[in-house]
Amino acid sequence: MKDLQEILKITREVGWGAAKLLRSYYHGTAQNPNLDVQYKQNEPVTVADVAVSEYILSQLQAAFGNEEFGYISEETYKSQQGKNSAELVWIIDPLDGTRDFIDKTGEYAIHIALVQDTRPILAVVAIPEAEKIYYATKGGGTFVETVDGSRPLKMAADKPMEDLTLVVSRSHRNERLEYLLKNLPCQKQKAIGSVGCKVTAIVEQQADIYISLSGKSAPKDWDMAAPELILTEAGGKFTHFDGKPLEYNTGDINQWGGLLASSSQDHEILCQKAEQTLAEFVAK
Structure with a gap:
């Protein structure tokens, strides 16, 4: 190589x-x-x-x-x-x-x-x-x-959880995602288009969190692979809600489940809260 x-x-x-x-x-x-x-x-x-x-x-x-x-x-x-x-x-x-x-x-x-x-x-x-x-x-x-x-x-991860800003899509919204966003401790939101633009906004410290939630369809490998490394090498985290890393070229191009990208020191807590909130939504 x-x-x-x-x-x-x-x-x-x-x-x-x-x-x-x-x-x-x-x-x-x-x-x-x-x-x-x-x-x-x-x-x-x-x-x-x-x-x-x-x-x-x-x-x-x-x-x-x-x-x-x-x-x-x-x-x-x-x-x-x-x-x-x-x-x-x-x-x-x-x-x-x-x-x-x-x-x-x-x-x-x-x-x-x-x-x-x-x-x-x-x-x-x-x-x-x-x-x-x-x-x-x-x-x-x-x-x-x-x-x-x-x-x-390099990002600084020192904001209180309630002061974090979620970067969200203008499209790709559904009832589950709306419920999740409404019930997280951070309520500030900023609408930005592509995943690349969302993640670079976090890296530039204009936002703090991005959440992807698959439904009938899911984001694909090419949506996430490059932005993930840009974020994590700047000090952020990008995982499934259960903390598992994303994997690419596995034979399935879909990134199923809940994904959370953040610059926050509370990344794991936010993932847990997202999982709990979705469980509540299902139980409704």
Whole structure:
């Protein structure tokens, strides 16, 4: 395997290139700016999703090949069902927050993660409209990069529980999640689009907690793998409610159950409270 820092350097360059391409669609300056929205499993897909997916895959495959590395992208996953047998697997979301992209909120992101043995070891999350790239390697910390250079990010986890701010979706809401949010000790909320934007808001200390609750469907590996490493390498925690770590490339791309990401020293207590509250909801 190439040196992880060498892989990171190339991945950051791919992230910047993908962000530039995606912005050209967002601002209508692409060669074919018509977004041509289609729906798969009730989720919107645009030509931008497909174009950026093709760009990221072609760049990574040109740099790293197919022998050591496998590739799982949201836009190509259906053609490669099951667990990827490579030891190192790229997990890619070319456009996280397609609804926000279409609705022009600016809150969309690009996720690129490298997973080894079900856990991420490298991550890049690009926020095109902020012209920022967040990157992390396992044990190497989290950094944010702009045109002015890079700086490390480390979160302080010292707020009382009732002062914590939950970052929530504008869509993807249901009765169980509403009940849970209403009954947690922290009641401040901030609505932000994509998972990448939510997690980087926590890393930038503009929010403190993000909760994902699967229902009929669940978030996918590509929604969580890159943001998770960005958060945990900055000092946060991202687990299932029962404290188990998330796993990727297991053969099931769905991240079922309750997931909680936080910068809080009370992460375990919040997980327990979330589990208890959901049990109460079921018993109602």
